[in-house]
Amino acid sequence: MKRLIEKGLMFGNLVEVSSPALIDRYNRALAHLTGKRTELTDFHIDISGFSPEVGEELGDERYLNPNGCNRQFILLTTAQKSAPLLNVTFSTSRGILRQFIEANEAQLFALTARDAVAGELANSVFEVSSPTRLLDIRQITIEADTIGGHVADAAKLAQKIERFRQEPAGWRDDVLIAEMIGMAKKTGDVTRVPIALPKMTFEQANFWTSHFGGLYVFRDVKLPAVISVMPQSGLEGLVMDLSSRNRIADWLERCGLVEPIVKARAMDSAAVLRQKMDFILVDAADALNLDLGLATRNDLRKIARQLGAALPEEFQGLSRLLAWVEGGGDWPRITSEHPAYFYTLRARAHADRDLVNMLLSQLAPLDVRQMFITHKELFYSSYASWSDRKRGYVADFLEREYMVDKAGARRALFGAEPAMDEAERAAPKAKSRRTHLAGPWGPARKGRR
Structure with a gap:
């Protein structure tokens, strides 16, 4: 594989992480998601924040995707949107992550200037022990926040501001005012610069997955079908193999x-x-x-x-x-x-x-x-x-x-x-x-x- 790497045919367009500040943010996010940390002083990450160097250090190429169907991610910069996705288990994952970054680019740019953003491509399936479980995956939902909880705190602050405005005696509520001031020190003025990362849901109708030797699932076509690279016994009636x-x-x-x-x-x-x-x-x-x-x-x-x-x-x-x-x-x-x-x-x-x-x-x-x-x-x-x-x-x-x-x-x-x-x-x-x-x-x- 060394020849491919040297020619830019493998691990190309990964984002370099070498500054102490970014490494510290990455470690905080990594500990938050997995309980692990890296001792590396420089490494590279893909669109999901996965690093092949960190994976080798930890001896776990799936440290951000342990169950193979609910990929976690770490965003240090919006520049990750142009990076590839390594160790792909679903063909739709990179497109979903890119759409999420592009739809929230301004917010993510502001948030990643102060902290790492972490989240998960979540669906209703938490394990894929049989091929039929894959057919239960219909939607992928992304929920994300900074490790410090800036998005959640901003939502709470917005609620308190609304309460302050609506309640006639709100201006005399010293506890409420103190809470708003304390939270604003962390989030900034959310009335002028709102902070929000809305929950986003994506349809997953047709996709490829690496599970069970490789399956192509087509549901949103005139004749739904599953095409398997290997002979399968768990999808009788639907499946064709190569x-x-x-x-x-x-x-x-x-x-x-x-x-x-x-x-x-x-x-x-x-x-x-x-x-x-x-x-x-x-x-x-x-x-x-x-x-x-x-x-x-x-x-x-x-x-x-x-x-x-x-x-x-x-x-x-x-x-x-x-x-x-x-x-x-x-x-x-x-x-x-x-x-x-x-x-x-x-x-x-x-x-x-x-x-x-x-x-x-x-x-x-x-x-x-x-x-x-x-x-x-x-x-x-x-x-x-x-x-x-x-x-x-x-x-x-x-x-x-x-x-x-x-x-x-x-x-x-x-x-x-x-x-x-x-x-x-x-x-x-x-x-x-x-x-x-x-x-x-x-x-x-x-x-x-």
Whole structure:
């Protein structure tokens, strides 16, 4: 992983904590939430306040997320909103934290100038001992305050001020006046500068979770479903696992969640197909211990000639599709049974676009660029199992082709960010419930389209 860290592909954009004042605030918050403290004099934190260095020191990578479903957080600065979320257990957590910070940025800026803010992404589920418990998670609620309780005290002070104003004899109540003066020394003048962090609730309809080997839960679609990375026994009737390729392809089509990359607007589908083919070749060459050379496209063509008929089916399918795109071949019949099928798709523009692209990266695991962008947890676990030869190629590629223009690369691959109302427009009415073999344009058809 050292190579990824050096290239900014891992632990990038973390917030440095090195001043004694911030370390002291962090320790107060840490003790408040967990009863633990750190002796480190500098470390880095993610959007939730989790630090990989502190986790290593404590021997607990989940010190802010002990049960895996109610993540606690520590905010030292509003700059954390741009940081990643490490050790992700729910795909929605980072988005919820970012929305919370942005919605309360002015208040949080003022509060973190004097103390750390701590809170929790709370839901009604406190343990996930079985997959069915995950289906009980409907909403996530955030409640937060400074360690010194400034928000709670400000609310109490506001109540006392209102009582002082409403009660006819309030100006003669020496005890009330003394209490207000004492609290105002801590909170400041809340009549001029109100302090409030309202409770915020977020819907969690569709999400991915790392629990039980990885589950994709889709409830807010025309045909609700759970897709499991591993075979599951606790969700009979709802669940499909990754081996159910035909059912998943049929479900994606009927819910209107995907589109073929060769029909995507403003997309250079030929260039994308070539790059996917390069990744497949690198994996095939690495499995056979072939020399990658400098891993240029010419080097990869030589490897393709060496492999000949032994070329992976994914490569052959995409090659035929590329020939069709460039006008030099017949329309290929690539059904959902074909290993190349999910490499030909991307998510439509809708509210859950990133979640669907995340699922597609799990179904098309040789496309390492899409995996890195949409599913960091899967990428890092896969990277650990690769040879040093493949690690070097992938890390160099991502540094050269992705890191220089992240937004541009995402836009080229997945399109512009979808508007919030596009989710309703994107999904057509559900078709027949019969499972069929789907092609890149829907049902497989004979001949050129």
